[in-house]
Amino acid sequence: MNTAKDVRLGGSILALGAMLALAAGTVAAPESGKSSRTVGAVRVTARTMDISDRQWVLSGGRPTAQTSDGAFFVEADRIVVHLNRQAGSRADFVSRIDAAGNVNVRSLTPDGQPVRVTSRSAVYSGKDSTLVFEGDVVVTLASPDLEEPGVMRAARVTYYMKAGPDETRFRVEGQPAEVRATPKARAQEGAGPGK
Amino acid sequence: MLASAAGCGKRRPPEEQPPPARERPALGVTIQRSETVQEDERGRPLWRILAERTDLDQSAARATVRSGEVEVFGERGRRLMLSFGGLTANAETRRLHAWGGVTAKSDEAGAWFRADSVTVDLKTDRVVAAGNVRGSNAAGSFQADRLETDMNLDRIRLTAKERVTAVIGLPERPQESKR
Numbered sequence: 001m002n003t004a005k006d007v008r009l010g011g012s013i014l015a016l017g018a019m020l021a022l023a024a025g026t027v028a029a030p031e032s033g034k035s036s037r038t039v040g041a042v043r044v045t046a047r048t049m050d051i052s053d054r055q056w057v058l059s060g061g062r063p064t065a066q067t068s069d070g071a072f073f074v075e076a077d078r079i080v081v082h083l084n085r086q087a088g089s090r091a092d093f094v095s096r097i098d099a100a101g102n103v104n105v106r107s108l109t110p111d112g113q114p115v116r117v118t119s120r121s122a123v124y125s126g127k128d129s130t131l132v133f134e135g136d137v138v139v140t141l142a143s144p145d146l147e148e149p150g151v152m153r154a155a156r157v158t159y160y161m162k163a164g165p166d167e168t169r170f171r172v173e174g175q176p177a178e179v180r181a182t183p184k185a186r187a188q189e190g191a192g193p194g195k
Numbered sequence: 196m197l198a199s200a201a202g203c204g205k206r207r208p209p210e211e212q213p214p215p216a217r218e219r220p221a222l223g224v225t226i227q228r229s230e231t232v233q234e235d236e237r238g239r240p241l242w243r244i245l246a247e248r249t250d251l252d253q254s255a256a257r258a259t260v261r262s263g264e265v266e267v268f269g270e271r272g273r274r275l276m277l278s279f280g281g282l283t284a285n286a287e288t289r290r291l292h293a294w295g296g297v298t299a300k301s302d303e304a305g306a307w308f309r310a311d312s313v314t315v316d317l318k319t320d321r322v323v324a325a326g327n328v329r330g331s332n333a334a335g336s337f338q339a340d341r342l343e344t345d346m347n348l349d350r351i352r353l354t355a356k357e358r359v360t361a362v363i364g365l366p367e368r369p370q371e372s373k374r
Contacts (some may be wrong), residue, residue, distance in 0.1 A: 041364035049339070049359050051332065051351040056363060068362070081363055083334055093334075093364045 041068040042081060042094050056081040065097060071108050072161075074122060077101025084126070097124040105131065109141070110163060116140040117157070129162035139170065150181035224251050231258065233286050241289060241317060242267045244282070256286045265291060267315050269346030275322065276300045277313060289317040299324065304348035306332035320345045328353070337361035 047060030058065070058079040065081060066073040076099035084095035098121070099105075105117040120135025133139075139152040139159075155174025163169040172179070226249040233241045246263030260282040267275045280295020293313045299322070300307040308330025314323045324342040331337065332348065338360050339353035353359045 041362055044361050044363060045358045047355060047358060049337070049351075049353040049361060051334065051337075051353065053334075053349065056334070056361070061358060083363070085333075 040094070042066065042097070043068060044079070044081065046079070053085065054083055056083075065099075072124075073106040074099050074103065074124075075105075076103045076122070092126060095126045097122075099123075103133070105133070107131070107159075107161070113144075114142050115159070117159070119157075129160070131159040131161060133157045133159070137174075145184055147182035147184050150179065152180075153178040225249070226251070233284065235289075240268050241286065242284065242291065244284060246282075258282075258284045260284065265293070267291065267317070267346070269317075270320065271347065273301065273303050273347045275315065275346055275348075276302075277315070279313075291315040291317075297324070299330075301348050304332065306330065306348045306351075308342055310342065315346075317346075322346060322348075335361055335363040 042065050044056065044058055044063065044065045045061075046058035046063035048058070050057040050059075058081070059077075062075055062077065063079045064073065064075045065079050074097065078100045080098040081094055082096040082098070084092055087093045087095070100121045103117075103119045103122045105115075105119075105122055107115045107117075109115060117131075117133055117137065117139045119133035119137040121133070123132045124130070125132070134156050137152070137154050137157045139154075139157055140149045141152075142149040152170065152172055154172045154177035157173070158171040160169040160171075227247065229244075229246055229249050231244045231246070231249060233244075235241055243266045244258065244260055244263060245265070246260040248261040249263075250259045251257075252259075260279075262280060263282065264276060264278045265282060265284065267277065269275065277291070277293050277297055277299050279293035279297045282291060282293045284291050291314065293315075294311065296309070297311070297313040298307065298309050299313055308324055308328055310324035310328045311326025312324070314325075315321075316323075322342075322344050326340070328339045328342045329337070330342070332351065337353055340355040340359075342351060342353055344351040353361070
């Protein structure tokens with residue numbers, strides 16, 4: 001039997017079964033990510049680009065930015081890509097990406113599950129491999145453990161991209177924050193191999 | 196009667212009229228495989244043209260050049276090298292207009308770009324490339340319809356009717372694109 005879980009909390013963090021490893025508000029970014037998720041080269045499009053030594057400002061025609069491996073895509077009204085000219089490697093060259101206005105992000109969890117986020121603004125930080133979303137944030141996360149994609153709504157969500165392969169970590173803040181997920185029913189003991 | 200008609204009014208005889216305001220014709224001088232350095236009034240070089248063929252106008256202030264290269268000198272010591280199919284260099288306006296598969300390169304800025312045409316205005320320190328713009332700087336590579344920058348290439352504005360596309364983090368070098 002399927003069980004639908006609607007969870008509401010005034011304030012902070014919720015857990016979504018085993019799929020979303022959400023800890024309490026004290027959750028920290030993983031100290032040592034087993035799989036690096038720094039963005040490396042970024043493919044960008046826009047109607048206008050203003051390039052300087054330190055940043056690329058994209059505007060007009062709904063700018064987009066996408067990592068070369070396709071693992072991260074953002075579309076917004078305005079995107080600013082900040083560069084670290086002292087970076088030791090190409091992977092650290094893009095230090096930060098700011099997206100503002102009708103932000104739409106598509107990403108993949110380390111185990112390949114699609115994540116979609118809409119918000120008013122988003123900031124990718126290369127230093128700690130996080131994505132911070134603010135303003136009417138809606139996160140949609142698919143998982144084979146869920147009957148349908150889980151949905152989180154909050155004022156602010158931090159996505160730790162560097163989390164290990166077994167966990168996807170989000171920090172959800174704001175009042176109210178809402179997480180909705182429908183776990184799949186576990187296979188009955190003695191039942192035949194089901195899907 | 197004709198004489199009296201011509202005499203009335205204050206018209207000058209035709210032979211005294213100033214020449215019509217139109218472009219001065221070329222001298223008819225063609226210089227093959229030349230190197231021309233244009234200086235300003237202080238003796239500072241504005242540009243140096245290496246060309247297969249150069250046509251000069253009457254005052255030699257304007258040159259039309261076929262197949263060559265021009266090294267343009269900016270105010271702050273930056274240099275921009277253009278190679279082109281055709282070029283008009285006007286010393287009076289301090290303006291260069293290059294066309295025919297133009298490649299622009301700045302070693303100091305670590306940047307290059309190609310375009311259908313490039314205009315350099317030294318009075319306003321402005322460089323405009325138009326048509327099928329493609330190039331890279333130290334931060335990445337790009338494609339656009341139009342590029343605007345200055346002689347330092349510090350700040351570049353790229354625009355397109357549809358979309359500018361670029362890759363940040365993997366600069367493309369001219370020799371890499373030849374394959």
